[in-house]
Amino acid sequence: MAISSQAMAYNFPDERGHFGPHGGIFVAETLMRPLAELREAYEVFLKDPEFLAELDADLQHYVGRPSPLYFAERLTRHYGGARIYLKREDLNHTGAHKVNNTVGQILLAQRLGKRRIIAETGAGQHGVATATVAARMGLECVIYMGAEDIQRQAINVYRMKLLGAEVVSVESGSRTLKDALNEALRDWVTNVDNTFYIIGTVAGPHPYPAMVRDLQAVIGRETREQILAAEKRLPDALVACVGGGSNAIGLFYPFIGDSKVAMYGVEAAGEGISTHHHAASLCAGKIGVLHGQRSYLLEDENGQVIETHSISAGLDYPGVGPEHAWLKDSGRARYVAVTDDEALEGFYTLTRKEGILPALESSHALAYAGKLAKKLGSEQVVVVNLSGRGDKDVHTIATREGISI
């Protein structure tokens, strides 16, 4: 189970955090030292059997791993093509894959002696996952969330408060996830001595993209074992939604060396990529620098970051993790985008066919998996990362249906 035991030729990032031209460390000087400390600590604990054993125990007993790999028989029949399996990250404690990362980072925070935890959140899933582990460890917790998102995700805001976290409403800029990240960075720079910043996705300055990937790679490692047990072979394709990209990297990473396994990252096309109301940075962005990293970015001709749109708050982010940028450039993974409407159809289909309410983020992956499965033969196998459950989105969907609850 050791997270360091990846046997493959793929060896990114380099020691300063580069994935080809992407990644790196682009932060104000004040943060260089805490990032160096974090990097050193991470490298030590990654090889520390005691740390890894504690992490494994938490993943098993607190998170509820391994999560099932479920053969979706009626969904498969509905699309009439490849056999569709769902990796059930929605069944984790707190209802999404986010907690795989926070249980790991909080152990690092503890070992570094930091008593105060901060995090940014968009849909609120990472905020809840952070507030959860902070409560469990008895640490102070401050969550930054865009004022816009606070309105969209009222239930998650209340969950975080119940867990004892302070939720700070961010009123600057576009008042969404990117602005919450800015504000969390400002907090970190101010309280750098006692504060640990738990970034929720595979983005930000090195070592975050690599560290969060390694913590999420448990998804792909389990999937590999489970699909080999179920099908006696590797899957033909993996499908996952991409906002920052943590659930997708978690699924993809252990398969990167298996060139016959196709990988599809699904971005949010919002109202359509041609409308500019979308969040598809890999499909429609250019290379830029934001939030500590170089990667694809939605930006204008002056280098200002563009406001994004997606029905799903968790995908509503103008950047993307640098490893995805590299997987795109190298051709190892393909990135596609589905619209709000297609994602909703994916949501309804899974709900009705399998009795599972997926998160709107995961519904993007489901929508694309449906299209893909139709094109493949019935002997082929597709694994979809069902990264979160949809309870948090019930309100959004009801509103769209014109129902007030």
Add this chain to the structure above:
Amino acid sequence: MSRLGLMFERLRNEQRAALISYITAGDPRPAATVELMRIMVEAGADALELGVPFSDPMADGPVIQRASERALVHGVGIGDVLKMVAEFRKQQTDVPVILMGYLNPVEVMGYRIFAQRAADAGVDGVITVDMPPEEATELRAALNAHGVDSIYLLAPTTVPERVRMICDRASGFVYYVSLRGVTGAGHIDLSEVEGHVREIKQQCKLPVGVGFGIDSPQVAAEMARFADAIIVGSAVVRRIEQAEGDLQQIRGSLTEFISSLREAVEKKPQVVAATP
């Protein structure tokens, strides 16, 4: 010798610190910027720092964030900022101008084009807050080829080996961030800053400027005892904001404030017992 080099040489002879004042280009509106630059010089600023508006100013406090937002309402981009500097240079050829901003606008323009255009406009130095020197090799080379200085930040958290590395790569001067926090924060610890700056000066041949959190002539005077330059940003921008777009009021309050800062840095150092 560069304008920055000449300025520091002159001020060494005068035995005083440089006063560098900051505004965000395009705040409160683009047409006012060049005039405000001139007013600051007339009131006593030795050099100017011009902020390049950015949508995500992660290292800035609320005052400069709002200045950026006011400028962005008018769509002010890095190309416009360079035009403002060129306009300023038509009448003012001696006062150094430094651009301060974030990397992405420079990245999008392209390092070489940016360096060429900055030099043509009369820019003397560039600070990109979110680009540590390790990542800056190419940009530094491009700027260097056009005689534009790369000014880097040092922070209270910068360890001594990094101070040396950064001083080796910087030119013009180095910029010591006087506190843990964003621009305009209000918890400066004078004796801690003095200790750090004196340590840095032992390792660094370049002049050392101090900024972040200097909000009054009193603090400026204290800092000027040991720093080679003091940089005042948020306190200037706050005066622009308070005038709510009334240029007449901005002229008056900037003139008054900058003059008082200049007076503060000109105070002869009091005889202070050398700290052991």
